[in-house]
Amino acid sequence: MNEVETKDVGTTDLSAYMMKVIEELRRDRKPPAVHIYACTLRSFIRFSCSGEEECSMPMQEVFTPGRLKEYEQWMLLRKLTQNTISTYMRTLRAVYNRWMPPGTAEHNPRLFDDVYTGVVSQTKRALTARQMEQLLEADLSGLSPQQQAVLAYFLLMFLLRGMPFIDLAHLRKRDMQDGRITYSRHKTDKPITVRIPREALVLIAKYADRHSASPYLFPILDARIRDSWQSYRNYQDALRHFNRKLGQVMSRLLPGVRVSSYTARHTWATLAFHSGQPVGIISQALGHSSLRVTETYLKPFGNELVDKANRQLIASVRKCKWKNETEYRAGL
Structure with missing residues (x-):
């Protein structure tokens, strides 16, 4: 030592x-x-x-x-x-x-064995296809300009393959070229390229940052901030503001439905999974670091599909039984 x-x-x-x-x-x-x-x-x-x-x-x-x-x-x-x-x-x-680095004589590798260091999987909420359709076709006349912008950002996160809010907020104007958006995920630094759907193009045209001095595609973050710590605080403030306004929007458009900035991403993944998209495609779209991450992410839905298959099987058996009984009675 x-x-x-x-x-x-x-x-x-x-x-x-x-x-x-x-x-x-x-x-x-x-x-x-x-x-x-x-x-x-x-x-x-x-x-x-x-x-x-x-x-x-x-x-x-x-x-x-x-x-x-x-x-x-x-x-x-x-x-x-x-x-x-x-x-x-x-x-x-x-x-x-x-x-006390691992491997040194004084290091105790079991020091934290008796305290909790795991992660509790949170129940994630996803909207249904019908609810997303309602939001895409919603009448915005009753919403304030700020609320309309927040709804637009939420829809864009869904339309752009479940883009996280942090990535949407940090998109640069230069990231959008030739009908595509190319950026690196903040969490994994993995490069992502998304073809912009026509529904998203309309929203981008309306809610993009008009100030030429700002490098950001949307007016979510303060472009004047250079300090990394202040930038982080600025993002956290923007996230809280977004979730607060999003709650106000949903109380009008989808009363009783709780959402957050994460809901758009989770909804995209859920609907893609239930529509039969391969896990590999979903993983690539979400920008996960590995297929294993996506499998863990989608694991709760596996039981839902198995339960659905079970219900269909039982229904087919009951239908077969009913058909056999009908044919038997007809022969009497």
Whole structure:
């Protein structure tokens, strides 16, 4: 073990250590990671410092099975979701592995075995084909200009093969050429090319950003912002605004139906799956990093198709039985 590692063990404070990591992430222009690390640190400070703004948190005391279990119980008492708890625990695990790298004598590979680090699959909501048709043909006269634009963005995400909101918001004017949109997915950096359907062309023509100074195709983000952290905050604000306005739109057009920015993408995938499109095609359209990701994504619908096949089989058997009984009676 080298001198630096010996010095760190038992003396490094969690808050100081994580702040250094956060600063590195800022320099590397990774705003989402900065946000998660900062939220995790604030949460653990509230747990460990009992309401005080700061206190001593030696990492050798933090990273023990008992202390981590206490933190998990503290979060459960505050009714944090399983996925939030898992996010904080996985962030602490990343910090621990950075501080005490796997393979070193002091590293405990089972340290996080007794706390939750999994992911709870959320029930995703998709609209039906009929509901999408209603939105595509909706009378917009009762909506404000902002609400009309939000509905247009939602429809565009569906029409452009389930494009995520983050990718729609970051589309550049130069990405649209010769009737196609070419861009890289923010999540996977995978290049995507989409032929623009005529229904989408109409919406793009109406709601595109008219300001020549803005590089963005749509007026969703502030083009004047250059700082990566401020850009991330700007996107988060735009996402919250979009979901709030989308809720208002749906309360008028589809009362009682809950949607979010993710619904358009999930609806596209669901309708494509139920229309019999091969999983490989759906995977390519969604820009997933692998077919396995798509299979996991669509797994809940497999049971629906099996149940449908079962109902059809039972119906055919009952129909056959009814037919045989009818023929028997006719012969009497």
